[in-house]
Amino acid sequence: MTASDALAVPVDPTSRQRLAESALVYRVIDMSDDADAEGFLRADSRGFLDEDPTEKSIAEMRPGFSERRNVGVFDETAGTWPIATVNGWITPLTVPGGEIPMWAISSVTVAGTHRRRGIARNLLEGELRAASDAGLAIAGLTVSEATIYGRYGFASAVPVASVTVDTVRAGWADSARTDEGRVLFCDRETLADDLGRLHERTRTARAGQIAGWAGRWKRAAGVFESDKERASVRGVHYLDADGEVRGALAYTLSEVPDAFRSELKVRALIAETDGALRALWRFVVQHDLVVRARADLRPVDDPLPWLVADQRAVQVSVHDHGWLRIxxxxxxxxxxxxxxxxxxxxxxxxxxxxxxxxxxxxxxxxxxxxxxxxxxxxxxxxxxxxxxxxxxxxxxxxxxxxxxxxxxxxxxxxxxxxxxxxxxxxxxxxx
CATH class of the missing domain: 3.30.1050.10 (SCP2 sterol-binding domain)
Structure with missing residues (x-):
């Protein structure tokens, strides 16, 4: 079963009937229709407390959303935008020893004007019934509010680490050798392409990963003009001794007040080999004029503490991230x-x-x-x-x-x- 198969899945009739009893319309969004697409994307941004998107932002987001099955809930007395949104698609989920098709759920929003009316329940149960009817054995999502999804059978199954490095203290361990490859700067488009290719090549190495998409890597690399941090995004990639790209890093630098130094924030770090991982971490830890580095969505067994001279300079905080539902x-x-x-x-x-x-x-x-x-x-x-x-x-x-x-x-x-x-x-x- 492929991602495009999700586009043919109808809305769940049980949720449609329940919402209709409250005079709400529950339907699939037509992303080929300008008004329908714009209304969904603006409602989605509102739901996540983002700024109202510009026309340029909508044009950048629309291709990625068009590959998903987008569903809106409409209150005809509340304007033309949906008052609740959700989308889903089918993606391979890496599991030990292989993959399984998974129903990925995203863009779950309900307008603050329509809370406590059972809308979120019907959105989530509707996605689960749709996934089950389509023959999917598992669903997954990432969450902004961790207290909501347990009641629908989801659980935190893929914890990740958030890492903060005091780069002044950390140093680099003599035993943390790097091989004969090179770290080089690259432009944003090249960086986005590298991140996408590397993710696809490495995502089957660890359980919990799903397939990426072009918009994800363009956003990480600062390609989208609507990205507020775009001007500060930099990128490097790692080439092995044969000149093959084996790792890539997207990051930003922001000034630390009154210190004449900067903080480095990792947007994406993907390494295909241990040598690439060591080289990219060394680039981060030893970056000139940087006193602190931060990275999220790292594996909980990331070797970084064993790559630096002072492990106490690396603070690791584990938190929930990937939620699954069998x-x-x-x-x-x-x-x-x-x-x-x-x-x-x-x-x-x-x-x-x-x-x-x-x-x-x-x-x-x-x-x-x-x-x-x-x-x-x-x-x-x-x-x-x-x-x-x-x-x-x-x-x-x-x-x-x-x-x-x-x-x-x-x-x-x-x-x-x-x-x-x-x-x-x-x-x-x-x-």
Whole structure:
């Protein structure tokens, strides 16, 4: 199933009926229609508290949105813009050992004038029913408000690290050797192309990643004229000894008041090889006249603390980022591989009904099989907890300690051994 297949998915009839009972119209946006497209994009910007987009901004955003299934909720007494928005598309989600098609959800907004009317519930449940009806086994999103999505069965499954480096203290470790490649400045268009190619080549290396899109990399590289920081965006790429681009870095510099020094903020850092990663981090840490560097959306096992001379100069804060929601338990569990054998009866509770059931999960030779059963469960958990475990970035032992997973200590440890990803999962972009 491809991304374009999402465009043919109709709006969910249950949500359409519920919203119609409140005199609200729930429909797919026609992005080929100027007025429809502009209304959706302006409502989306309003919902995220962004500035009202200019005509240039709309022209820059529109191609990317046209590749998605955009849905608006309209109140005919409130003007021509939608009072709520959502969009979805189908993207490959990297899982241990492979990929699974995922329904990605974004642009979830409800106007402040229409809160507490069940609109968000119908948007999100409608997307989940649409995804399930289209045969998708999992949905995902990134969130601006983390307290909303658990009630719909989503859970934080891909934590990431936010890193702050005191570059004056950090230094560079003598053991952190770099190879014979070169770091060179590049123009914005080249940087955007490099980021896109590198992301596509590397996204299957870590569970949790999804496919990118051209607008994402143009925005990171400062190509869009509507970007307020565009003038301060710089870019470098790393060429290995054979002249091949193996890494790219987009960043901005901002002056630290009264210090005659700057702070470097990483917009995107993608490295295909360990040598490229070390070289780009060295460029950041040793940048002239920079006293502090910041980067977000880094893997929680990023080697940066081991690349500097003083690890205390690197502050790492882990936070939620990639949220997942399983819709079809057997299909989702069969799509990934496992690191250790497992034999357990798993009972899943799903208030929305998609994933409710009891299965005997057997892992042999890295592959899983699931058979429905009426037998007593070794593990009881809700769908959000199973979704948190899915790509191997959250510990079953930790979830058991939090009361989210009902199992013996031995079973929880066995689940950890089986589900754990070799490298920490990562989602390196917002969507």
């Amino acid at each position: 819709l079809d338990v057997p299909a989702a569990l069969a799509a990934r591989t496992y690191r250790a054998p497992l034999d357990a009866v798993v009972a899943v509770d799903d208030p929305l009904g998609f994933a409710t059931g009891t299965w005997r999960l057997t892992v042999d030779g890295g592959q899983a099989s699931t058979v429905e059963t009426d037998g007593p469960a070794d593990v009881s958990l809700d769908v959000a907890t199973l979704s948190a475990l899915y790509v191997g970035g959250v510990s079953a032992v930790r979830l058991r300690a939090a009361g989210r997973l009902n199992a013996s200590a031995e079973i929880a440890a066995a689940i950890d051994d089986a589900f754990r990803a070799a490298d920490a999962p990562l989602l390196g972009i917002w969507y």
